[in-house]
Amino acid sequence: xxxxxxxxxxxxxxxxxEVTLRCKPISGHNSLFWYRQTMMRGLELLIYFNNNVPIDDxxxxxxxxxxKMPNASxxxxxxxxxxxxxxxxxxxxxxxRQVAGNTIYFGEGSWLTxx
Amino acid sequence: AQKVTQAQTEISVVEKEDVTLDCVYETxxxxxxxxxxxxxxxxELVFLIRRNSFDEQNEISGRYSWNFQKSTxxxxxxxxxxxxxxxxxxxxxxxxESAxxxxxxxxxxxxxxxx
Numbered sequence: 001x002x003x004x005x006x007x008x009x010x011x012x013x014x015x016x017x018e019v020t021l022r023c024k025p026i027s028g029h030n031s032l033f034w035y036r037q038t039m040m041r042g043l044e045l046l047i048y049f050n051n052n053v054p055i056d057d058x059x060x061x062x063x064x065x066x067x068k069m070p071n072a073s074x075x076x077x078x079x080x081x082x083x084x085x086x087x088x089x090x091x092x093x094x095x096x097r098q099v100a101g102n103t104i105y106f107g108e109g110s111w112l113t114x115x
Numbered sequence: 116a117q118k119v120t121q122a123q124t125e126i127s128v129v130e131k132e133d134v135t136l137d138c139v140y141e142t143x144x145x146x147x148x149x150x151x152x153x154x155x156x157x158x159e160l161v162f163l164i165r166r167n168s169f170d171e172q173n174e175i176s177g178r179y180s181w182n183f184q185k186s187t188x189x190x191x192x193x194x195x196x197x198x199x200x201x202x203x204x205x206x207x208x209x210x211x212e213s214a215x216x217x218x219x220x221x222x223x224x225x226x227x228x229x230x
Contacts, residue, residue, distance in 0.1 A: 031216060043206065043220040056217070091160060100212040101148035101167055106160035 002026070004107035006092050012113045018080040021110045023092030024073055029105075031098045034067055034077050035091040037109070043091075049075065050098040082114045118142065119209050119221035127227045128197055136192045136224045138207030144168075146212040149183065149190040154204040154223070163205075166190065197228045 005024040013019055025032045033048040047057040049069045057067070064083070069075040079086050089109045095102040120139045128134045140149065151163040164174060166183050174181045178195045194201050207221040 033217075042222050045217055045219075048217060050215075055215070089158065093160075095216055098215055100146065100210045100214065100216050101165065102210075102216045103150070103162055103165055104216065104218055105162060106152075108157075108159040111158070 004092055004094050004105055006090075006107035006110050008110060009108065010111045010113075012115065013082055015083055015114055016081045017114075018078065019082045019086075019112060019114075021077040021090050021092075021112070023075045023077070023107060025075070025092070025094030026105060027073070029094035029096050030072075031095045031102070031104075032069060032075050033091075033093040033095075033104060034075070035093060035106075037089040037091060038087075046077070046090075055098070079112075082112075084114045087113050118219045119207055121205075121207055121221035121224050123224045124222065125225045125227070127229065130199060130228055130230050131196050132228075133193060133195050134197050134226065134228075136194075136205050136207075136226065138190045138192065138221060140188050140190065140207070140209045142188075142209060142211050144211040144213050148210040150208040150210065150218065151181065151190075151192050152206045152208065152220075154206065156203070160206070163192075194226075197226075199228050199230055202226060202228045 007022045034046040037043050046059045047067045052069045067077045091109045093104045093106040095104045118141050147168045149166045153161045180193045182191045204223045204225045206223045208218045
């Protein structure tokens with residue numbers, strides 16, 4: 001079975017440019033998460049969706065960040081305009097249900113560098 | 116206060132040594148779940164184990180074992196006869212019933228196994 005699929009795997013962009021990260025969750029999973037990993041802050045939850053509806057976006061850093069989930073098999077995380085401090089690994093993850101204890105499976109990450 | 120603390124930021128061992136990675140958590144929920152994930156040098160996050168708060172039995176899977184002790188709020192991970200392929204960053208994480216299925220991660224422990 002395919003796992004969580006993220007694209008692009010690596011992106012280098014210039015400050016001020018728009019960045020769009022894409023995610024396809026595991027088929028049949030109802031919950032989707034976006035995490036960010038940096039050396040300074042570790043793994044932080046940015047936003048999560050349940051049944052395509054955003055449930056908690058309190059981790060989204062600022063208005064430059066937005067996330068959408070137009071259907072059960074696709075989500076995007078957009079940064080506009082990007083800044084060097086946005087350089088990080090962005091992980092998408094999914095789980096079968098929005099219930100505590102459900103195992104969350106992660107994609108391979110999108111490595112973003114903003115220069 | 117941090118909900119998940121991994122006090123060891125980096126551990127270095129020689130192949131075939133046993134090594135224990137510590138994880139201490141904090142929660143007021145009576146129902147919660149604990150996880151361990153592995154992040155190898157390639158960067159992906161790999162699920163290793165999930166434990167619920169009502170099951171304090173230790174678990175063994177090959178060279179891996181986990182010791183869950185509610186009395187000390189700890190969920191430690193031991194690798195027996197470590198191998199170079201075990202070199203990775205290991206994350207402990209907590210999911211609280213009151214928070215749905217959001218994961219809170221510890222800061223991670225980087226394990227280096229030298230030949």
